[in-house]
Amino acid sequence: MLGHLEQILESMAAGGQQRVGELRLLSGAEEQQLVAAWNSTQEIYPEYYRVHELIEAQAALTPETIAVVCEDQQISYEELNRRANQLANYLQGLGVGPEVLVGVCVERSVAMIVGLLGILKAGGAYLPLDPEYPRERLNYMTEDAAIKVLLTQQHLLSRIPNCAQTVCLDTDWPEIERCAEYSPITELDGQNIVYVIYTSGSTGKPKGVMVTNGSLVNLCYGLKSAFADPFVKNTALITSLSFDISVNQIFPTLIFGKTLHVIPNHIKYDSRAVIRYAAEQKINLMDCVPSYLNSVLTEINDFVQTELKYLLVGGEKVERSLLQKVFAQLGDQTEVINIYGLTEITDINAFSRITAADLEGTITIGRPLQNTQIYITNDEGQLQPIGIAGELCIGGDGLSRGYRNRPDLTAEKFVVNPYAEGALMCRTGDVGRWLKDGRIELFGRRDQQVKVNGYRLEMGEIEAALDEHPGVVKSAVVAQSAEGGTRLVAYLVTTEKETMSGAEMREYLSNRLPAHMVPTFFIEVEKMPLTPNGKVDRKALPAPDQSQVEIDREYVAARTPVEEMLTGIWSDVLGVEQVSVHDDFFNLGGHSLLATRVISRVRESFQVELPLSSLFEAPTLRQFGSHVEGALGVEQYALAPAVERVSRESELPLSFSQQRLWFLHQFDPLSPAYHIPAAIQLSGNLQLGALERSFAEIIRRHEALRTV
Template identity: 45%
Template sequence: CVEAYCIYSTDIFESGTIAQMMGHFHTLLEAVVANPEQRVLQLPLMKSSELHQILVEWNNTKTDYPRDKCIHQLFEEQVEKTPDAVAVVFEQQSLTYSQLNTKANQLAHYLQNLGVKPETLVGICVERSVEMVVGLLSILKAGGAYVPLDPNDPSERLAYMLADARVSVLVTQESLIASLPENQAQVVCLEPDGEIINSLSQENLKTGVKSENLAYVMYTSGSTGQPKGVSIIHQGVVRLVKETDYVEFTPAQVFLQLAPFSFDASTFEIWGSLLNGSQLVVMPPVTPSVAAIGETIEKNQVTTLWLTAALFQLMVDEQLERLKSVTQLLAGGDVLSPSHVEKVVSDLPNCQLINGYGPTENTTFSCCYQVKKLTQQSSVPIGSTISNTQVYILDANLEPVPIGVAGELHIGGDGLARGYLNRPELTAEKFISNPFENKSKLYKTGDLARYLPDGNIEFIGRIDHQVKVRGYRIETGEIEATLNQHPQVKETVVLAREDNPGDKRLVAYIASKDNSLNISELRQLVQQKLPAYMMPSAFVALESLPLTPNGKIDRKALPAPEAKLEGNFILPRDPVERQLAQIWSEVLNIYPIGVQDNFFDLGGHSLIAVRLMSQIDKQFGKNLPLATIFKGQTIEQLATILRESTDSISWSPLVPIQPNGNKRPFFLVPGGGGNVVYYSFLARYLSPDQPFYALQAIGLDGKSEPYTRVEDIAANNIQEMQSVQPQGPYLLGGHSFGGQVVFEMAQQLQKQGQEIALLAIIDTTPPEPENNLSDLGWNDATWMNYIGRFLGYLFGKELNLSYEILERLTPEDQFNYLYEQLQQINFFPPGAGINQLSGLVKVFKANSMCSYFPQEIYPTQITLFRSIEDYPEKVMEKEVLESLGENSNLNLPDYGWSSFSSRPAEIYEVPGNHISIVAEPHVKVFAQKLMACIEKAQVRVDGYSPDKI
């Protein structure tokens, strides 16, 4: 007798799993003893009872459904039952079952007169509308099968599908005629042909079509570079929506038709509703925002809803309150987030949440999992087979794998497609003979899965390079084939990456022939040939693709894409741009973002755009169409659109340059101009999880008057700062004139009993009893010249300012002259009014002429950042230079700050001069030293470094 023991980690394995594994091992040993000459691969792991459970018990799903009926025949039976019930609702339109039947019959007679009969493929290219539903139903009534064509697809792709399907008749709308590719089909245009159609018979048609005839051909992504048509018969659709067990189909249900009708979820939405007497609510044709979806659900009291996994997460995050009417919520198309599942289960107790799984090749759904309680699992199972469906998890030899062991998912049953249109070899490869049931087929999904002990199935991933992104099944080979058409592309590989949880994106890696690749050309190529959902979110150019030792592309070694920011990085310049930048950073998970960075180049895609528009609606109260992102692909462009539709945007001195992160925020006061725009350079180099706020000057908006006392500026800054951080310790900094302001802020905070963890003085000399600039007697031309040259130098641009020209101009023309020069360095956002320049000049003058001298010694240490180069002579007026020359403190290591503090200053020398230390290229060194001081201060007051947790 041999005894065996298994030692295992209880953190990883459950006792039942180990017991099962030991049982399999015991069965294997018995087989070895009984058949010592047998090949190991042919030895069993499972006992006959487990095999019977997997093959028979868990696949016993047959129900008595109308398998011999067609879709349109069942609809006509429903019309007899509930002729006056509302069948379809679209915006302000609605049709009863009787009215829908009449319209569909008339169009069906027209199609039949054009030669449509069983197995005839009829293209339909229409917007989501009542006409879409009428068109689909009429094609089936005429005996034909519909080929849905998304009008938003590229013309080249539509042309391929029309030719591949040999479409003989094409139903469309007048508004789409001009955008359709050339084709050989007879075109039925619903509007101009409407008079003839409406004169035809309203009676049901006789066609001789049977349940094994084609109902539709739906095109999905193909690995060869062209889409492939999946041929679905009537029986497959009927099995999906009649006498089934995964949802309730009753006349009381209200379905939302949200999916594109070229996507197989629409099969469930449309025919699940219309073959069961339910009401179908059709969303408008434009890509809706989550707010619009939520509003439609709430307004129409939708009860049955299908959402892709990504849209499910968005709706749960932002529109959960509006889902209270939903009693059946199906989600799928990708892995569901357990935390969002838990949220629905806990907050919507009257809603049955269902995780739906199934390929187009098996008519929409194959497995479903009804979530009954909060899941404690790391993933949500895809459940068990639905009615009249069989599932087998097999190894490479088509042998069943034991419970808990991963294998390829194979699907059979009445939902199985006939195959791929005009692709016999691919059909034979993917639709194989069923080894467990004679005269039937199995579809090889390419999905890895395993049985759980309770009979539910857990999805693990893909065997091949097919992926699911935002609910769409995509062959990455089709994208690769398209990219390879570019003459400069040597080789390419496309992956679906999920570098941020819940945000799966397509990434294209390209090796070019001569390193002269233009990414915008590649984006344009994909846009011309593939639908929008197949556009990679990021393009990564590499010298060569990494290889494994055996010479294959090493996909695991491909780097995560980095957000590509424009070289001309420009920080937000007004409240609209700042609020937008904050929203973009949140939805794209990137910081910092410049106002001229492109949304799509940063990895944006359609679902992120939906979230973006939702946040804009919340922030600005403007419900912009999703298509706005194509007109405003940068913050600068989008801000212009918003300004045109926004009367007033709130203006605040507190600017959240980077508000995210778990560290103490750092507050920074700008120099004499009071504008925080030049902190764009510093923002790029501070830690991305370091909250960073700037305090711009009152009066910059050109409407309010600037303060004239440092004490007042400091008091106002404290009030604004404490709206974010009510209590200390505080991390404070100030550059140039801002150094004196922040010193006064520290003094006032000390009197409040607050602690200052860091007081960073950035190249500022201590206050003096008399301000040497207050009595200069400068005229407006001198001020304009000084301000212009200062700002130009700060941004590394030399303005074509002329003092002689300024002196000859009127005050109004001086403003216009300087405004035009500053626009050339993108200092102001497009369309900014002259009042912004007026505010800047007023603030500059007021700050330059402030007199300030503290009354008390600062009780703790000052941290001084000192530039190592002299003031730039070409920027400063001679009076300023003379004033600086008279300041003996500039020769002291600490500029003389020891006279104002009880402790010696901590001094850091930084390359650059007074202005250039906060500009490229020196700002990187300054940011590193500043960040080190911030982290040291946090450790001192909090006892740990937040980024080390």
């Protein structure tokens, strides 16, 4: 500190006309450490190759390796490349090429990955459109992005906006597969757009971030140490395509020749099912947000034997209590990689590797990703000393091209980098500090932006949607920590003629905003408390309590078997002793993450598949019960029928893998390759005859044990 004071005095003596904020605080040695030493992240990577070219090269190396799995579907690298080529040639015939955006509104499937790769091979860029988003939001995104071609599926046509050309990856595939199987020629460079993802906007409308090919390739190779680990064979995609965490799971997996498991929603929303899937499918690497992971581990609450080696978590603050759960329930072999970054800088800009031995230390976001520079500055844009908090400003190869159709906002966020000639850096709005060992500790935000279940939300966008309601004079939205995640609370000043119900406002917003942006509580206030400078004093807003939220506490018992089962599910998920059929799920403390648990339990109990939005549309137990009862008789909501037993009398054809093993067996019949020997120590008296009969029955019943 004395050294900094001395430096300030020297600066004052050197130039008497300087403003106080412009006085030099750091010595030359300190500035060298902060600018150069800790930001010396230069690494070589194939910057002149595009993502799809790297995946195609991997397909040539390992054509028979399974590239993508989703439920009962799987596809090899060779087949993935072939189908993507056919789709790419088809899309080029529709005018897709460099700088052309193609919408992707597809449910989680193998076809979803084929669609992404096909767009990239055609030279275009993809725009993810979540099928669960409200139609109004999808309309805005497609219009703002000027979408002319949209990939979807036949059963989703009623949900999507009207586009000039809609391509159904299921019903249109017979026409697509008539296209050439060769990779089309495209003229691309590293600055061409590879995808656009819309994030929450403070002005009331989401904004589209344009990420480039070069930035994405740098990200993939920045994660190479985990994805290229020989131990890693299988990775799991849990997040939505519209959440940018998905890119750091999909593309590194395929570039480095691993198998990507696309986890379907009915497993994703079922804590026990997702852990069981990870164990049975030998998932070695997966990526999720802390609130989701905490929800899963809290519900499991037991040790699970898995082969999970890397767990990438990001999008929210990682608490020590979560790390303790990870190592206690998943084992010490799991390494948590705490990732930090912004959509504007290709998702990951720094990461920290945490093992069970690191539990007692400070939880940080680690050090910059390869070819990334992080500067921590004060309000004047000057570097902060080690240990002093400031705004994180990030430069390097991960920078995007800014916001689509928003040059003003791009100029505001992407500013001249004074430490790299001719370069820009992005002002993140995140607050943190350098520690003495060169790691970065993150504190929070400078503005009203918050993270809810991993999504970066601007309160202004939710408030703008609320203010459009004719009965709302003024609104304010705040985020509060809650059991199982973060909940949003909306405060409303209404007109004299209007009295707003939470159900009414929730339905109103559900038609305009995604589920994770709809507040849990709606509280009417007479007027907004203000700070001395006239802004809403959010800290002075009253906390929600039972006298302010509108819960009908007159108990009305369930009248049907479905309602009876739902009361038990709600009671268990929400931690409420008694649930009336007129109770509102959200007024009982529910939020989007707890809603996923309810949907999971409904699927397990009733064997029906309901969208997450159904609980927002029917928030009382009686309304939701009617929704479930209606779904029980509708074929589209029913789960796939159980697998039927087939005749085993005739010989079954060999699979491609079995044919390959049979071929190798001809060269060396005595080779022990592909055998999996095991030694088991038994105690007690062994009835050898019974054991032999048991093995014989197993072999008789499962013909796979009688083949190569």
